[in-house]
Amino acid sequence: xxxxxxxxxxxxxxxxxxxxxxxxxxxxxxxxxxxxxxxxxxxxxxxxxxxxxxxxxxxxxxxxxxxxxxxxxxxxxxxxxxxxxxxxxxxxxxxxxxxxxxxxxxxxxxxxxxxxxxxxxxxxxxxxxxxxxxxxxxxxxxxxxxxxxxxxxxxxxxxxxxxxxxxxxxxxxxxxxxxxxxxxxxxxxxxxx
Numbered sequence: 001x002x003x004x005x006x007x008x009x010x011x012x013x014x015x016x017x018x019x020x021x022x023x024x025x026x027x028x029x030x031x032x033x034x035x036x037x038x039x040x041x042x043x044x045x046x047x048x049x050x051x052x053x054x055x056x057x058x059x060x061x062x063x064x065x066x067x068x069x070x071x072x073x074x075x076x077x078x079x080x081x082x083x084x085x086x087x088x089x090x091x092x093x094x095x096x097x098x099x100x101x102x103x104x105x106x107x108x109x110x111x112x113x114x115x116x117x118x119x120x121x122x123x124x125x126x127x128x129x130x131x132x133x134x135x136x137x138x139x140x141x142x143x144x145x146x147x148x149x150x151x152x153x154x155x156x157x158x159x160x161x162x163x164x165x166x167x168x169x170x171x172x173x174x175x176x177x178x179x180x181x182x183x184x185x186x187x188x189x190x191x192x193x
Contacts, residue, residue: 020038
């Protein structure tokens with residue numbers, strides 16, 4: 001029986017790649033090179049999330065590396081009933097929080113991150129709107145920013161967000177609602193000035 005490959009966090013399965021559970025069993029059995037396949041599978045998604053949550057791309061790279069090291073060290077505590085990607089993302093989000101606290105600054109979105117996906121022919125208005133949004137996002141608190149990034153940037157459900165953050169669904173809905181209201185106020189103030 002062939003076990004289908006599990007999708008990465010980007011949702012795109014690689015039909016030639018073994019499922020996460022098999023790779024994890026191999027690592028735990030001493031085939032440590034199998035962990036490289038997990039890193040390859042999840043690195044881009046982790047880096048995107050960390051870059052959204054941290055103000056510095058070097059910090060994001062460091063946190064992603066730290067998250068993979070922590071996941072490797074604690075792989076024995078991973079339970080197969082959980083998706084590995086979700087387990088890894090919980091580690092990553094916690095590492096991002098720790099880094100943000102350690103740096104004693106608010107987590108800010110990188111305005112360049114939001115403009116890099118625009119086509120070369122994108123008009124100045126679109127670039128300006130993205131810059132305004134990034135600026136407004138930088139004025140939100142870390143929890144509000146995290147909630148918006150996970151909900152709209154990563155398009156996670158509230159249940160997935162709850163599993164990642166350890167915060168209840170109703171509290172997350174309230175955070176997103178309040179963050180949207182605050183963001184709307186910041187953007188309105190900016191446009192009227």
